[in-house]
Amino acid sequence: MNVHIIGGGNLGVAIAIGIAKYSKGNQVTITRRNTTSILHLEQLGVTVSTDNKHGIQEADIIILTIKPYQIDTVLNEILPVISNKVIASAVSGVSIENLQKKIGNSNSAIRIMPNIASQFGASATCIAFNEQHKEKAQNVVALFQDLGTAPIIDEKLMDAATVLAASGTAFALRYIRASMQAGIEIGFDWQTALAISAQTVKGAAEMIMEENIHPEQLIDRVTTPQGCTIAGLSEMETHGFSSSLVRGIKAALKKIKG
Ligand SMILES: NC(=O)c1ccc[n+]([C@@H]2O[C@H](COP(=O)([O-])OP(=O)(O)OC[C@H]3O[C@@H](n4cnc5c(N)ncnc54)[C@H](OP(=O)(O)O)[C@@H]3O)[C@@H](O)[C@H]2O)c1
Incomplete structure (x- = not known):
């Protein structure tokens, strides 16, 4: 699978390393504005970029690991160039309904709550999605099962x-x-x-x-x-x-x- 992580901070980096080490056969791209501190990920075969749109059309899953106040800026940037994408958001406090409104009906909103033990294949990543996106969410569930456990939960338990x-x-x-x-x-x-x-x-x-x-x-x-x-x-x-x-x-x- 082609996985595109936007927000190469604490969580984004942990997920990128986890995928590279524990979920074989994936292409991972990770972005942030200042990439100096994460260039070492290239040694694991991860593509590091400052351009959120770099290769995003090929992504099977787009993972958002940015702060809540950064989400609108990032979505405004990528939405014009994507459609029919699965967007898995780890952004705290942004509901599926809210995210779905932001990304439009041509894309599918999934909520994930991983932790930084993703890096060691040992995260407990709770995942929530609406029934209509059940099939599309399966790739996200499978990916996070490789990084630990991935229970599917009711969104009201996300907090x-x-x-x-x-x-x-x-x-x-x-x-x-x-x-x-x-x-x-x-x-x-x-x-x-x-x-x-x-x-x-x-x-x-x-x-x-x-x-x-x-x-x-x-x-x-x-x-x-x-x-x-x-x-x-x-x-x-x-x-x-x-x-x-x-x-x-x-x-x-x-x-x-x-
Ligand atoms: N840390 C955890 O254990 C954890 C667990 C569950 C959920 N979360 C959630 O995950 C999100 C990220 O948390 P975090 O602790 O990883 O925060 P963080 O370390 O601050 O990472 C956020 C990253 O986003 C990058 N960023 C900001 N604006 C960007 C843009 N326009 N395009 C691309 N990248 C951009 C920042 O790098 P630049 O400034 O260089 O762009 C920064 O590295 C938050 O919403 C948090 O609530 C975190």
Whole structure:
């Protein structure tokens, strides 16, 4: 497939690298106005350009990874030269209805919410589209399945997806940082504590995804009666471990909804 990414910043670059590494057989073009910092992508076979229209007529999927206030400028530039294109937008807060109005009925609007772990083939990319674009959305779903998982969701959950999957990356990293900090308190240097904490989280996540069971079933496997794990868990819950996470996620959602 021919994939055209407009907006070569944090997310656009992560998606471009992810496609180059984990979704073989695609041609990727990525654009931004100042390309100096992303020219290294050419080593992965990605075409880097300052011209948003460069080769866009050949694109099977156009991915928008620009800021919300940049969308009108970019669409005004590309719309005169495209028709019958699938436009997958990661732009926060721009609804399918709004995007579809902007791009006209000759193009198909799809909403995606990837995260920067796309770069490592490990994003949870929520995807939403209207029923009439179901068939055209399949290529987008397949592409993002190569970059991790790609659940199809109801658009009304897009804000929740932003919090759980995009902000969620920061929440998970904060857990790893706290675990590292504790590791230093109990005797490790930070590098060793960080390596152990990160690998432990990766291992826990892989078990969940592999076995597809409730986390508590796995927790039970590592929790010996009267042992150290239950003592640690109980102390953490006494200090609001789960409830602070739930409250944080709900506060983030409240913020996004304005
Ligand atoms: N970062 C994430 O984890 C994440 C996750 C989910 C969704 N999102 C959404 O994805 C979008 C991008 O986020 P980001 O964090 O990647 O932002 P970012 O790093 O600021 O990237 C935006 C990029 O767009 C480029 N750009 C601006 N105007 C342009 C134009 N006219 N033509 C081509 N490129 C242009 C900018 O580069 P130049 O100034 O050089 O043109 C910049 O590199 C946002 O809407 C955000 O809400 C981000």
